[in-house]
Amino acid sequence: MYTISGGNFEPTAPLSVPRALHSATLLTSGEVLVAGGLNTVGATLTPLTSVRFDALFPGGMQFDLHSVTSSVERYDPTRQMWLSAAPLRIPRGSHTALILHSGLVMVVGGSNGTTLRSVELYDANSNRWSAAADVKTPRFAHTATLLRSGEVLVTGGNNLQPSGGEVLDSVELFDPSMGQWVDVPSLPVARMNHTATLLDSGQVLVAGGYSAIENAALRSAFVFDPQRRTWKEVEALPAPRMQQTATLLKDGRVLLAGGAGEPFGAALRSGVLYCPNDGTWQGTAELMVARNRHTATRLASGEVLVTGGSGVFDVNDPWSAEIYQSAKDEWIRVGDLSDGRHSHSATLLGSGAVLITAGQLPTPDPGYTNSAELFTSAL
Structure with missing residues (x-):
């Protein structure tokens, strides 16, 4: 395994529509398919639904007015440009999206002022939802x-x-062979x-x-067994944590980084590792910058790139990025x-580069x- 000593961020083509979440x-x-998200009220580039989002996102997302977009764009890494794609059937933000074994993209839930139960499938070949x-x-924030x-666990x-x-304890499982959602045992908490x-x-x-x-914020943690469809409680986190990132390392451990220790609280510099062999947690070296609403991406090297983020209204450094070297338990800057941001996205491309996309500006206003x-990394 090679080790990354640094890296650089270079601007690429901008999206047509600003967005976060x-x-x-x-x-x-x-x-890369980018879909939906929050935007500012009054934007005219895409159909938007104006909504109130008071206290929608515990941990600092308390703004009076937002809009939600149905806009979808595709990034072509070969030409480094964005292409317009068919819009979502329903505007939404704070949803989830993943690619199924069939190659279809599944978008689940989210909110556009009303919490959504709708699910959409995107066929990249036909550009249709x-x-x-x-x-x-x-549900949103699920x-x-x-x-x-090939099943999907929500x-x-x-x-x-x-x-x-x-706030929900409900758990659902999508069976693609039946095209239906089935209930499974609820989360214990x-x-x-x-x-x-x-x-x-x-x-x-x-x-x-x-x-x-x-x-x-919660300390509790549970493991779901898809074969038995049961939940098992494991050792609690060393301290309460919400809005963190979780990254599976090459050695099978899970890195939780940053987040907040309480609603609307200061961002965390701490990280913890889950060891699946014995179901326990151990601390890591502290991040160089406290952050929540950041991203964490496992690189081809096995190291983890963490970018951006913010505490409550920019008390941290949303321009910064750092890499976790698990073999040394070290963070390096x-x-x-190029632009400070939080509530953005980060996607590992086939080339090994990471695409950082959109997000919210590090200002008190909802820009x-x-x-x-x-x-791109440097050895």
Whole structure:
């Protein structure tokens, strides 16, 4: 395994539409599909639905007015340009997206002022969206994980409606052979803004998140066994954590980085590693910059690139990026982002470069960017 000593960020073509809390999915063609997301009220480049998003995202996303876009774009890494794609059937943000074994992209839930139960499928060959079976419970800020079987596991989230919000313990499983969602045992503890990671064993680790009952970040963690369809509690996190990233390392451990220790609280510099062999956690070296609403991407080298992020209204350094070297348990600073951002996306391309896309600007106002940049590593 080679070791990265640094890297550079270089601007690439901007998107047509500024956005944050969108999805970015690597297609089988090597292109990147960017769909939906939040935008500012009054934007005219794409159909938008104006909504109120008060207290929608525990941890700092308390802005009065947002819009949600149905815009979809495809990034061609060979030509380094964005191409217009068919729009979503329903505008949405804070949804999930993943690519199925069939090559179709599945978009689940999200919100456009109403929490959504709708599911859409994108066929890159025909550039068309089609409706799939709805999830049984509307949700945003949930997770969606592709299992080895090709099934999709959706966990937790929030079902916010005009009458109030409900942080969910419900879990659903999509069977592509039947095209239907089926209920599976609920999470032992309801949560949103958590992480779900497919382990090398084929099981799924769900960790941290926000509890409405406690109005607090969670320490609890559970592992889902798809064969038995059971949940098993594992050792609790050393400290409460929500809005963190979770990255499966090459050695099978899971790195949780950053996040917040309480709702609307300061971002964290700490990281922890989950060891699936014994179901325990161990601390890591501290990140160089405290961050939440950042991204974490495992590089071809096995190291983890962490970019951007912010605490409450830019108390941190949203231009910074760093790499975790698990063999040394060290974080090293790499070149700064061209544009500071959080709530953006980061996608590992076939070339080994990482595409950083859009996001929210590091200002107290709810501004958004359409800029994109490429990270290339240096040995």
